[in-house]
Amino acid sequence: MSKLIYTFLASLDGYIADESGDFGWAYPGEEVLDFINISERDVGTYLYGRTMYEMMIGWETDPEYAAASEGNAEFARIWQAADKIVFSHTLEAVSTKRTVLERNFDPDRVRGIKASAGHDLGISGADVAASAWRAQLIDEVQIYVAPMLVGGGKRMFPNGVHQALQLLEERRFGNGMVFLRYAVEH
Numbered sequence: 001m002s003k004l005i006y007t008f009l010a011s012l013d014g015y016i017a018d019e020s021g022d023f024g025w026a027y028p029g030e031e032v033l034d035f036i037n038i039s040e041r042d043v044g045t046y047l048y049g050r051t052m053y054e055m056m057i058g059w060e061t062d063p064e065y066a067a068a069s070e071g072n073a074e075f076a077r078i079w080q081a082a083d084k085i086v087f088s089h090t091l092e093a094v095s096t097k098r099t100v101l102e103r104n105f106d107p108d109r110v111r112g113i114k115a116s117a118g119h120d121l122g123i124s125g126a127d128v129a130a131s132a133w134r135a136q137l138i139d140e141v142q143i144y145v146a147p148m149l150v151g152g153g154k155r156m157f158p159n160g161v162h163q164a165l166q167l168l169e170e171r172r173f174g175n176g177m178v179f180l181r182y183a184v185e186h
Contacts, residue, residue, distance in 0.1 A: 002117040003139040006129050010143055011150045014157060016126060018150040026146045029175045033071035039142065040078050044119030050088035052125030060096045087128050107135035130158035138184050141165060147176035
């Protein structure tokens, strides 16, 4: 069975965006981006909420994203090759290829996708991930911890989730960012 992997760049105090919605402090740099690209090659389907999907569509629709660096160009290729499922009550339509819009997050549908997929699935977006956490669907957590305290904002993990994790991998980068990979103990 495929794994559902929750991946995010976060501050040391656990936020994915600060109180103003900014996350520029989490820019990974080329060394980290190269590592992200290696990790993301195994993901064949991304699950997003509306906000995260709208932040990501530029990887297909805006050539400036890929033009910024070779690492960005590689990520754009990886992202465009993957299937995307967007869970949203408010989004009227999707604007990228290989993308399906679902009105509701259905845990049984996600279980079915995991069971039949020949590749891992990535989930990103704090709200949609909260639904997956509560349904006990997440198998692995990958956190790129930025050397920053932001003091408040959008939290990476939902309140009320108590979950044991097993450390699988750790890595330090030259820019002070740290990668942590955990298996979720079911």
